[in-house]
Amino acid sequence: MRITMIGTGYVGLVSGACFADFGHTVVCVDKDSGKIDRLHQNIMPIYEPGLDALVASNVKAGRLSFTTDLAEGVKDADAVFIAVGTPSRRGDGHADLSYVFAAAEEVARALTKPAVIVTKSTVPVGTGDEVERIIAEVAPDKGIKVVSNPEFLREGAAIEDFKRPDRVVVGAEDEQAVQVMSEIYRPLSLNQAAPVLFVGRRTSELIKYAANAFLAVKITFINEISDLCEQVGADVQQVARGIGMDKRIGSKFLHAGPGYGGSCFPKDTLALLKTAADNDTPVRIVEATVQVNEARKRAMGRKIIKAMGGDVRGKKVALLGLTFKPNTDDMRDAPSISIVQALEDAGAKVHAYDPEGEEQARPLMPNVEFCTGPYQAAENADALVIVTEWDEFRALDLKRMARTLNQPLLVDLRNIYPAQFAQDAGFTIVSVGKPAIDTPAHLEAVATSAA
Ligand code: UDX
Numbered sequence: 001m002r003i004t005m006i007g008t009g010y011v012g013l014v015s016g017a018c019f020a021d022f023g024h025t026v027v028c029v030d031k032d033s034g035k036i037d038r039l040h041q042n043i044m045p046i047y048e049p050g051l052d053a054l055v056a057s058n059v060k061a062g063r064l065s066f067t068t069d070l071a072e073g074v075k076d077a078d079a080v081f082i083a084v085g086t087p088s089r090r091g092d093g094h095a096d097l098s099y100v101f102a103a104a105e106e107v108a109r110a111l112t113k114p115a116v117i118v119t120k121s122t123v124p125v126g127t128g129d130e131v132e133r134i135i136a137e138v139a140p141d142k143g144i145k146v147v148s149n150p151e152f153l154r155e156g157a158a159i160e161d162f163k164r165p166d167r168v169v170v171g172a173e174d175e176q177a178v179q180v181m182s183e184i185y186r187p188l189s190l191n192q193a194a195p196v197l198f199v200g201r202r203t204s205e206l207i208k209y210a211a212n213a214f215l216a217v218k219i220t221f222i223n224e225i226s227d228l229c230e231q232v233g234a235d236v237q238q239v240a241r242g243i244g245m246d247k248r249i250g251s252k253f254l255h256a257g258p259g260y261g262g263s264c265f266p267k268d269t270l271a272l273l274k275t276a277a278d279n280d281t282p283v284r285i286v287e288a289t290v291q292v293n294e295a296r297k298r299a300m301g302r303k304i305i306k307a308m309g310g311d312v313r314g315k316k317v318a319l320l321g322l323t324f325k326p327n328t329d330d331m332r333d334a335p336s337i338s339i340v341q342a343l344e345d346a347g348a349k350v351h352a353y354d355p356e357g358e359e360q361a362r363p364l365m366p367n368v369e370f371c372t373g374p375y376q377a378a379e380n381a382d383a384l385v386i387v388t389e390w391d392e393f394r395a396l397d398l399k400r401m402a403r404t405l406n407q408p409l410l411v412d413l414r415n416i417y418p419a420q421f422a423q424d425a426g427f428t429i430v431s432v433g434k435p436a437i438d439t440p441a442h443l444e445a446v447a448t449s450a451a
Helices: 010-022 033-040 051-060 070-074 098-110 127-138 158-163 175-184 186-190 201-232 236-244 265-278 284-307 335-345 358-364 374-378 398-404 419-424 441-446
Strands: 002-006 025-029 064-067 079-082 116-119 145-148 168-171 196-199 316-320 349-353 383-386 409-412 428-430
Touching: 002 010, 002 070, 002 098, 010 025, 010 051, 010 064, 010 079, 010 158, 025 070, 033 064, 051 064, 051 158, 070 098, 079 098, 079 175, 098 116, 098 127, 116 127, 116 175, 127 145, 127 201, 145 175, 145 201, 168 201, 175 186, 175 196, 196 201, 201 236, 201 265, 201 284, 265 284, 284 335, 284 383, 284 409, 316 335, 316 374, 335 349, 349 374, 374 398, 419 428
Parallel strands: 002 025, 002 079, 025 064, 079 116, 116 145, 168 196, 316 349, 316 383, 383 409, 409 428
Antiparallel strands: 145 168
16 A cells, blocks of 8 residues: 655654564655654654654655645555644644645645545544535545544554554544545464454444544543542552452552653543533533643642742752653643642752753743753652653662652652662652651651642
8 A cells, every 4th residue: 555644743653663574665744844844863752662764664665754844745655644733723722733624625626636635633623524525625626535543542552553453443434434444453363373353434433532542531630540549548540450450440550650641641631621612412421630730730739849848949949750651752731730830939949850851841940951861851859750650660679769868758740669669678658548657757648749
């Protein structure tokens, strides 16, 4: 199959490289000539483990190429995937679809033979219909079909997720489109690596939002249970394990933490709420999730301040990890942003270290002092806070860390350190959703502060 990918962002580039690796011939198109120039030199626009090697090997094999010339890129395509951004529109939270519509129109004008146009970007229900309408206007006789094929990959595990997904969802209204999509995903279905679920186009569009909203609800649920754990002296990790063993619940996405962030959950939950409101069908559980998650990100700053005794004026706080999750440089809606804000508002000085996120973080937190490693960040600090669970923070020399700090206080917002282990190294530890045992008096209050 000859595939064209419009947009070389996270989804576009990873999907393009993986389709090429399946054996298809893929052209990736982007308007940003700097990005395309760098891709020609195998410099990735995003940090994603394994992506540079995957791109390099498929370029070498002649299956993957990059261009800024859309007309040239779509010329011989059997399928054109649109993977451009759909940011939240300022003011109303609706997904901004102008890039999707512009791309669809340009592709329809450029196509010279019948093809399938596939929206891979996350788009609200009904977008496929609108794309179809645009195509009917600009290229009515070209035999173009419109398909929805949402992407479920996670940053940091994107290649693995793309190649071994739990399922592939395709929304198609037409037999010819179904055939093209079956052929594209044949490498997955033949090996029984993943079921390909064919549904109507509107259903497919809604599946993507419903999946992300459900996961956001699940995380928020365990976060609220973690607050309750602190109040009643229970352990959230054991609660998560205990409920997760029930197959109806499942063990994934039950890690309590500082709240979800990233490029998808915050944006997609808001977009789902807009669709719900527009259709007079409120989805109240998602409304509550959005509010609780926002409040939680702010509450994490207060939790740190209380752990430090309530007054942080002139004190130094060392933050480890700034990105919204490990193995990415993505800072979008990261809880660290609210945490830094709360600490600085209360008069603290923040020193921070993140393995990949510094470049994106700098403009968002101009008063933070960025450090080259965890021990440098901890020098003379009054508290060490783990915000993002990068693997390199799991193997810290905690005894050395305790000596490096002014005060051996560890606030572990990702529960990567068992309390006993940290205490043996000389730390006072405050975790998330853990009983406040063996903690000084002022920490008793902390345990109840996340609400
Ligand atoms: C998510 C979806 O998982 C993916 O299917 C979709 O395509 C895009 O959105 P991503 O945003 O890359 O992927 O990251 P994910 O691993 O899902 O984590 C999202 C946020 O939830 C992170 O801030 C993470 O720290 C948080 N999280 C996740 C938790 O706090 N607890 C958990 O148990 C899981």
